[in-house]
Amino acid sequence: MPSAMREGGRLVVVGGDAAGMSAASRARRLRPDVDVVVLEQGRDVSYAACSLPYYIADLVTERDQLVRYDADFFRRERHIDVRLGTRAVELEARRRTVTCEIEGTPDGEVLEFDALVIATGARAVRPPLPGVELDGVFTLRTLADGERIKRFLGSGQVRSATVVGGGYIGLEMAEALAARDIGVTVVELLPTVLFTYDPDMSSIVEAELLANGVVLHKERKVGGFEPGDDPGRVGYVLSGGQRVAADLVIMATGVRPATDLAESAGIELGPTRAIRTDARQVTSEPSVLAAGDCCEATHIVTRRPVWIPLGTTANKQGKIAGENAVGGNVQFGGIAGTNVAKVFDLEVAQTGLTAVGAKAEGHAAESARIRASTRAHGYPGGQEITVKLVFEKDGGRLLGGQIIGRERVAKRIDTIATALHAGMTVADLAQVDMSYAPPFAPVWDPILIAAGQAVKKLAG
């Protein structure tokens, strides 16, 4: 563990997004005496990356709505020395120095620190396909990416778009583009979209895509991009053998942890190739902590390290890293991989392990899947909701859940996440006293119905 931060010491945070600013803010709150410096290579801090599809859809209209607190706010209100356009390029953990490059200046700067938090995040994968350099081929990761796409769309010449990759960012972008009356094709390498879900659940999402006019190419490899009439600008995507017209391409082919700085310092990566930390967010170097999308977390079901980059985790890990960096001693309890996405009118949520994932982890897993209504029989407006629970055949320990429906999904998954944190069995879950009123749920909540089915499968 890092030694307690000395009076008037310095904390350097590398990366000014969710994890970094959470760490800096937490440290500042606990230790007004400490010099807190944030090195951010871009020109923004703490922006709402998850809202970028809605910004592109013009549902969120102003850039300012994505940046709740800007660098000046952190400087002025929290006395955090935020340095934009400043890239940390070399870390010497034992000597406690970090070397930065400052945009627009030829000279670097060497900063000494007492503790350092790596919060470098993740970066979008941009496969080196033929034509990937054409105008109109984008990745979406940073606010700058979002602005570029929005500007490109503003040109008004985009009638068709291809999204490469059917993960949740790809599908959120498909929805965003469709909302702008652009014809959308999604090309997915695998046999299903949303590969972190079981196929019997992701198929519901595929039906929703089709119902909303999205063209879906599955098990298709993108071979490259070709210009149309304008030689510098994308006009076609090669999807499998097919040439698909596309005035815009979003490469939603995944992200990788940004570990260059950590690796430059000889800091250990874990089995996922993200930075390994202990529960206190301390890396293999005692003076260096890590938080957010650049590092691993412990999965509460498997107790193994996983890399599931999500904003919720980044915020929590950042807060813990910030506290421990200045002498605190708090632990992160781990993650269940809980996530939710809106795909057109569907809410799509999961937590814990899928049936496929549980088997891959060596569990003798069983699952129960039910369909029910979101409201009481007779009350208008009820929608179908599908709940799937995954559990151990022997003993019934809950391993995970997936829910898809048109309302009241997102926060229902939290019930299952809470049950996972508590180590409940499906029989325990079936006993939970859940809320009922005709406008909000049937008297047997869909989760209770699924848990009841699961219990039956145990007995059987």
Next chain:
Amino acid sequence: MPSAMREGGRLVVVGGDAAGMSAASRARRLRPDVDVVVLEQGRDVSYAACSLPYYIADLVTERDQLVRYDADFFRRERHIDVRLGTRAVELEARRRTVTCEIEGTPDGEVLEFDALVIATGARAVRPPLPGVELDGVFTLRTLADGERIKRFLGSGQVRSATVVGGGYIGLEMAEALAARDIGVTVVELLPTVLFTYDPDMSSIVEAELLANGVVLHKERKVGGFEPGDDPGRVGYVLSGGQRVAADLVIMATGVRPATDLAESAGIELGPTRAIRTDARQVTSEPSVLAAGDCCEATHIVTRRPVWIPLGTTANKQGKIAGENAVGGNVQFGGIAGTNVAKVFDLEVAQTGLTAVGAKAEGHAAESARIRASTRAHGYPGGQEITVKLVFEKDGGRLLGGQIIGRERVAKRIDTIATALHAGMTVADLAQVDMSYAPPFAPVWDPILIAAGQAVKKLAG
């Protein structure tokens, strides 16, 4: 415990609503050989009592929508001998006989049984106030009550109504009547409406009532009712010293467990004056079980018997009573008192103990209350949500929660209910990996924010 049901034995269930029909159905499913008889004094079984306010509001238009499965369905599909218009008047538990009166016939009938489930429910309290017998003064408990009110409203002569009692049924009725453009006054004896909530939460509901044009009389005792122009029909309510015009009065002054039959058999009541049972729903007489609003349940926080009549509990207890009545051995895990109601545009939910209730139970309780948005900053449509957590000062064990807001409240309370069942502390809850996406929640879910506040209060 009751002895295993003999081959071809008889189960008699008294009461054909949620608990009774759940018990009968469960028993039938497990034991096709057993003669399952349901005695129901009314003319309906298994109707959606909680939907009655929406039926009166004309949101649910047809009576049939309230009766998902009628007596014929149970007779035909489940081979359950449902006897309508049949009232059990005397129970001899040791002799295993029950005496019934059958509507329209002078003679009673004596039925023998091997096991009997009492599911007599609760009945509305109708205080013997002067004028309570006038036309237009109603209680709302049964489907017949709902039909009477709807018919009365159909006369078209109702311009003003008074609801006596500001519990959740009273407030649901206030909303239902306002939806029919009737001016509504709510008269409440206590200083706040929704007395099962803490006053700092129920005050939010009071503001909503006023914003929707409801006149609220608090700390007012209703002295009686007086006719208007028509001498047989209610025209005024005496609220405190005031004479309030009312063409319709709903007496929502609470319910009491229907225990006459149990008492006739010398079956023990508990401290709440509802029927006492063990976790297997067996009463003080081994051949007699009880389920639903007529009996107590164990509160999972206090481990003490409570009487909180709700449909969710009735369904669960009924199922357990039905299984055990035919030789099963399953236990009811108890209740958290989780409930939710819609009051105009608010969702109002609670689980476990309030701050007031926790102190009354002898806990050294602390609470944390926060306001947050239901969606990410910048995403349109976010609404304010208020979350209050109640917990033990020493150690932080979670004792209860209350949530009020305009969206995504009802199923958020289930997260807290699950945490209560698991015996979590507020620190445990603060670690739960909850879902986030801009349309559905801020990155720190309001429950996590509240849990974080609670943890701070512990440390401080």
